[in-house]
Amino acid sequence: MALIELNGIEKVYRTKEIETTALENINLTVDKGEFVSVMGPSGCGKSTLLNIIGLLDKPTQGTVRLLDTNCNTLGDTALSHFRNANIGFVFQSFHLIPSLNVAANIELPLTYRSGISAAERRRRVDEVLERLDMTHRKKHLPSQLSGGQCQRVAIARAIVGQPSIVLADEPTGNLDSTMGAEVMDLLHDLNRQDGITIVMVTHNEAQAQQTDRIVRFFDGRIIS
Amino acid sequence: MKNKILQIIYDLRTQPVIGWVTIIGTALSIFLIMVVVMMQQVTVLSFAPETHRDRMLYGIYIHVEGEGNTGSAGMCYSLAKKLYDNLDGVEEISYNSSWLDAVDAKGTTGKSYTVQVRNTDEGFWRLFDFKLLDGRYYDAEEVAADRNIAVISEKTARNLFGDNEVIGQHFLLDHNDYEVIGVVADVSMFATMAFGEVFTPKIIKTWDDGSLWGNVTASMLIKPGVDFEYIRNQVKGRYASLDGELAAENRKTVYHESPFDQETVASGVGGSNITPDPSSGRRTRYIIYAILLIVPAINLSSMLHSRLRRRVNEIGIRRAFGCTRKRIIKEILSESFIITAIGGFIGLVAAILFALFYGGLYSDFGTSSVNPSLSMLIRTQTFLFALGACFILNIISAAVPAWHASRLNPVEAINTK
Ligand SMILES: Nc1ncnc2c1ncn2[C@@H]1O[C@H](COP(=O)(O)OP(=O)(O)OP(=O)(O)O)[C@@H](O)[C@H]1O
Ligand SMILES: [Mg+2]
Numbered sequence: 195m196a197l198i199e200l201n202g203i204e205k206v207y208r209t210k211e212i213e214t215t216a217l218e219n220i221n222l223t224v225d226k227g228e229f230v231s232v233m234g235p236s237g238c239g240k241s242t243l244l245n246i247i248g249l250l251d252k253p254t255q256g257t258v259r260l261l262d263t264n265c266n267t268l269g270d271t272a273l274s275h276f277r278n279a280n281i282g283f284v285f286q287s288f289h290l291i292p293s294l295n296v297a298a299n300i301e302l303p304l305t306y307r308s309g310i311s312a313a314e315r316r317r318r319v320d321e322v323l324e325r326l327d328m329t330h331r332k333k334h335l336p337s338q339l340s341g342g343q344c345q346r347v348a349i350a351r352a353i354v355g356q357p358s359i360v361l362a363d364e365p366t367g368n369l370d371s372t373m374g375a376e377v378m379d380l381l382h383d384l385n386r387q388d389g390i391t392i393v394m395v396t397h398n399e400a401q402a403q404q405t406d407r408i409v410r411f412f413d414g415r416i417i418s
Numbered sequence: 419m420k421n422k423i424l425q426i427i428y429d430l431r432t433q434p435v436i437g438w439v440t441i442i443g444t445a446l447s448i449f450l451i452m453v454v455v456m457m458q459q460v461t462v463l464s465f466a467p468e469t470h471r472d473r474m475l476y477g478i479y480i481h482v483e484g485e486g487n488t489g490s491a492g493m494c495y496s497l498a499k500k501l502y503d504n505l506d507g508v509e510e511i512s513y514n515s516s517w518l519d520a521v522d523a524k525g526t527t528g529k530s531y532t533v534q535v536r537n538t539d540e541g542f543w544r545l546f547d548f549k550l551l552d553g554r555y556y557d558a559e560e561v562a563a564d565r566n567i568a569v570i571s572e573k574t575a576r577n578l579f580g581d582n583e584v585i586g587q588h589f590l591l592d593h594n595d596y597e598v599i600g601v602v603a604d605v606s607m608f609a610t611m612a613f614g615e616v617f618t619p620k621i622i623k624t625w626d627d628g629s630l631w632g633n634v635t636a637s638m639l640i641k642p643g644v645d646f647e648y649i650r651n652q653v654k655g656r657y658a659s660l661d662g663e664l665a666a667e668n669r670k671t672v673y674h675e676s677p678f679d680q681e682t683v684a685s686g687v688g689g690s691n692i693t694p695d696p697s698s699g700r701r702t703r704y705i706i707y708a709i710l711l712i713v714p715a716i717n718l719s720s721m722l723h724s725r726l727r728r729r730v731n732e733i734g735i736r737r738a739f740g741c742t743r744k745r746i747i748k749e750i751l752s753e754s755f756i757i758t759a760i761g762g763f764i765g766l767v768a769a770i771l772f773a774l775f776y777g778g779l780y781s782d783f784g785t786s787s788v789n790p791s792l793s794m795l796i797r798t799q800t801f802l803f804a805l806g807a808c809f810i811l812n813i814i815s816a817a818v819p820a821w822h823a824s825r826l827n828p829v830e831a832i833n834t835k
Binding site: 289 | 421424425428429432731732735736737738739740741742743744745827828829832
């Protein structure tokens with residue numbers, strides 16, 4: 195079953211002087227439970243694609259369907275709720291909130307969900323911490339963690355709301371190879387055990403080879 | 419809530435200057451407003467001996483036009499009685515001097531003191547809530563007999579007689595011999611209609627020379643639930659019958675909405691020949707409040723703006739994980755309200771301390787020796803007003819930055835370092 199369906203996506207950035215076509219006629223379908231990696235040279239539109247799938251950005255043309263919902267028709271509030279319920283993000287530079295400790299960072303998506311008690315939120319955070327083996331860092335601030343640990347916390351935050359889709363933009367880009375491998379193991383784990391559909395941008399050919407499918411980009415188009 | 423406080427502590431640690439300037443700026447703004455508010459409250463809210471200011475009315479002046487002896491000024495005793503005695507709906511009435519006499523007094527200590535003297539009738543002691551420390555008040559007979567006796571304040575008693583027994587002692591008041599029959603607790607000068615240091619029963623003769631004029635105020639406590647207009651309408655009727663008497667002399671009265679309520683008296687009646695307008699004082703106050711709120715709000719707004727600039731990335735992340743625009747606004751407003759409330763609390767405490775030590779400078783007597791007491795300053799109204807001021811300050815300073823933050827493009831926000 196198709197979880198992500200992009201049809202005829204085009205993204206044009208218009209500034210005063212120039213028009214940049216970041217994406218051109220993208221058709222892409224990702225099935226439930228698939229782990230897809232996206233590769234291509236810098237500036238070819240990989241992040242733009244992820245932002246459009248993640249409903250953070252709107253395409254200039256084309257339709258985005260996620261979980262059989264036409265997301266083009268959703269307003270800003272509905273999009274926020276949709277992201278909260280269905281999508282988890284992992285970024286290259288972690289993007290943890292510096293003022294919040296590990297537990298509060300992980301809890302973030304749950305605080306934007308209605309009908310979930312504080313006790314239940316805490317229980318879920320503890321469960322994810324346990325799973326990622328970060329319980330002993332619960333009260334630490336992000337500035338007190340290593341890069342690898344930060345990314346684990348970021349992954350915990352991405353999955354605490356039990357989304358069906360995780361979008362990862364170069365999740366190992368800021369990590370050394372050991373820590374990068376650990377993060378990859380974690381993502382594979384989530385994909386296999388929880389059936390989470392993952393779309394990951396990477397520059398690492400070896401990592402890409404481990405995933406179910408590689409989508410290659412060049413200059414805003416899919417070339418294979 | 420806990421996370422918001424952690425965020426505030428984090429902000430204070432990472433951007434101490436902006437954080438503290440925000441808090442101190444808020445405190446200063448609330449301080450200035452609350453000083454104005456409290457000094458205003460002291461003039462209208464009830465405290466002993468003026469325990470029922472909300473039910474008090476005062477007849478102070480008379481205005482007469484025509485030929486001969488005309489003008490506008492205070493009333494003589496018999497005129498005040500003619501206009502204000504036995505009105506329906508009045509619980510208690512007293513005739514007493516409108517302006518205090520500053521007079522030299524000398525007791526057994528031999529030292530001369532200037533004391534503020536108020537002439538009153540016996541009703542004065544029923545109307546106001548004085549605290550009798552020793553002796554007794556004078557009665558109707560003694561008022562009628564115009565006796566040289568006095569009730570004096572505790573401070574005056576100490577000045578005139580030292581630590582000795584006071585009741586039955588004699589002292590000189592403007593070279594006349596007076597006997598002390600009672601001692602009352604000192605009264606704040608903010609109780610402008612009851613204040614005095616020496617009270618004598620010499621109200622009838624002192625202020626009755628056969629003309630209309632004198633220095634007698636009719637102070638009235640109105641029964642609960644009785645409309646002030648009902649009282650004024652009766653007084654208007656009395657003016658009309660006075661006009662009947664004055665017509666023969668080609669004179670007539672001009673009515674200026676007498677008697678006046680506490681707010682009118684407090685805002686300064688303005689003159690004996692005009693109809694006082696307390697709403698203009700109110701307008702001035704509101705303009706002062708508005709200026710005291712808006713000017714710092716503009717500064718606080720730019721302060722918040724720069725605090726938020728550091729958090730653009732965070733706002734983008736929150737949006738990615740499902741925070742709606744409305745929620746962003748709500749979070750920023752409530753977070754900034756906590757800071758405003760902290761600053762506001764500091765400002766309020768500072769204002770109370772200031773009023774406690776320097777509030778006397780704002781009294782009619784302009785001296786810091788008569789500062790208002792804590793119980794005069796700390797009222798439910800005080801807190802409600804401070805809270806309201808914080809609320810408004812927060813809304814006008816945080817609304818625009820919060821709205822801007824909510825309109826940030828999530829992708830650009832996330833990519834902002
Ligand atoms: N907000 C923007 N305004 C204008 N042009 C933009 C904007 N965002 C991206 N672009 C352009 O769109 C193109 C695609 O950018 P994108 O960030 O998607 O590339 P990428 O494949 O993720 O690159 P990298 O591997 O370096 O992260 C680039 O040419 C970029 O300059
Ligand atoms: Mg990119």
